[in-house]
Amino acid sequence: MKKLTVIVTALALLLSFTACSALEGNQSSQEQTSQPETSLSSTPDTSAEDSMQEPSNNETAQFNLETGTVLLNSGYEMPIIGLGTFQLSDSECENSVYHALLYGGRLIDTARIYGNEEAVGRAIQRAIDEGICTREEIFVTTKMWTADYDNADAAIDASLERLGLDYIDLMILHHSQPENDVEAYQAMERAVEDGKLRSIGLSNYYTPEDFDRLVNATTITPALLQNETHLYHQSTQMKEHLEQYGTVLESWFPLGGRGQTQILFNDETVVSIAEAHDKTSAQIILRWHLQAGNIAIPGSSNPDHILENLSVFDFELSQEEMDRLTALDRNERFADY
Numbered sequence: 173m174k175k176l177t178v179i180v181t182a183l184a185l186l187l188s189f190t191a192c193s194a195l196e197g198n199q200s201s202q203e204q205t206s207q208p209e210t211s212l213s214s215t216p217d218t219s220a221e222d223s224m225q226e227p228s229n230n231e232t233a234q235f236n237l238e239t240g241t242v243l244l245n246s247g248y249e250m251p252i253i254g255l256g257t258f259q260l261s262d263s264e265c266e267n268s269v270y271h272a273l274l275y276g277g278r279l280i281d282t283a284r285i286y287g288n289e290e291a292v293g294r295a296i297q298r299a300i301d302e303g304i305c306t307r308e309e310i311f312v313t314t315k316m317w318t319a320d321y322d323n324a325d326a327a328i329d330a331s332l333e334r335l336g337l338d339y340i341d342l343m344i345l346h347h348s349q350p351e352n353d354v355e356a357y358q359a360m361e362r363a364v365e366d367g368k369l370r371s372i373g374l375s376n377y378y379t380p381e382d383f384d385r386l387v388n389a390t391t392i393t394p395a396l397l398q399n400e401t402h403l404y405h406q407s408t409q410m411k412e413h414l415e416q417y418g419t420v421l422e423s424w425f426p427l428g429g430r431g432q433t434q435i436l437f438n439d440e441t442v443v444s445i446a447e448a449h450d451k452t453s454a455q456i457i458l459r460w461h462l463q464a465g466n467i468a469i470p471g472s473s474n475p476d477h478i479l480e481n482l483s484v485f486d487f488e489l490s491q492e493e494m495d496r497l498t499a500l501d502r503n504e505r506f507a508d509y
């Protein structure tokens with residue numbers, strides 16, 4: 173029964189994404205002005221150039237749970253749920269990315285260090301060839317590895333080459349590395365100017381001071397910060413700090429991470445809310461991320477799980493349920509970096 177519900181939901185999701193895409197393609201300029209923040213387009217709005225020249229913009233990121241997108245401070249629209257590819261082999265990765273796209277997912281997260289950018293590129297090309305989606309509808313994130321910070325311009329070109337893309341929607345620095353992360357970020361800024369990257373951001377910056385160190389030394393405000401974030405480590409302080417920059421938080425390990433998911437799935441608060449909604453623990457946790465304003469990129473090698481994870485738009489957690497889930501925070505990370 174649950175599986176049937178998931179399939180029906182996914183079809184609805186797919187239809188809604190298709191409808192949005194069709195709308196995007198056919199929109200007259202008048203229609204575009206009537207809904208500037210809610211289209212699925214990954215085209216920047218007119219504030220894009222301003223925000224690139226104006227590092228300290230004060231816009232707060234707006235999550236739209238109808239379209240499943242958020243408008244980044246770079247002016248580009250980004251899906252708020254997608255697929256992570258950490259620890260996926262080439263064949264698993266290609267299969268997972270293809271199925272995510274098939275089921276209506278449009279956000280893919282990879283990294284140079286995962287060794288699967290080429291597999292991501294192959295799956296995207298296959299989905300485009302089969303008419304599942306267009307390049308413009310897909311949002312691809314990759315990350316610059318710390319060992320590449322001294323050769324950042326070449327690292328950007330190499331990721332583009334491996335992905336088989338002529339632009340990357342979002343590139344982020346993989347970790348804080350004070351000795352040379354500013355130079356690496358500046359290379360990403362140049363790549364934005366050159367049209368190779370659309371948005372840029374950071375990953376694994378865990379204190380406001382460290383985040384500000386990078387921001388104060390660079391020009392383009394990070395569009396996004398990707399940190400370990402889940403029910404037991406909710407990143408509340410960093411999220412509050414990001415508000416002044418209009419920078420959105422993205423959760424890695426949204427389900428607790430491979431090998432640790434049962435800890436969160438079996439949490440009794442999660443289980444009781446899942447039963448109340450006739451949803452799985454994974455769906456409750458992912459819906460919590462979205463309603464809390466966190467972009468979520470659950471990793472999976474299993475197409476059934478991918479479909480389930482994308483099917484979180486047909487129910488809503490009440491304020492009381494959100495409060496119970498928020499109360500689970502214990503500032504406990506599962507990774508040690």
Ligand SMILES: NC(=O)c1ccc[n+]([C@@H]2O[C@H](COP(=O)([O-])OP(=O)(O)OC[C@H]3O[C@@H](n4cnc5c(N)ncnc54)[C@H](OP(=O)(O)O)[C@@H]3O)[C@@H](O)[C@H]2O)c1
Nearest residue numbers: 256257258424425426427428429430454470471472473477
């Ligand atoms: N910036 C960083 O330093 C950093 C670090 C780690 C991860 N990341 C990114 O964040 C993404 C997410 O993190 P993650 O993949 O490590 O951990 P995760 O998404 O928290 O958990 C992945 C685990 O959840 C399982 N799973 C997924 N959906 C499920 C479902 N519906 N039901 C049951 N099990 C389910 C997966 O198993 P199956 O394969 O069986 O579905 C896998 O074991 C990564 O893939 C990567 O893109 C970034």
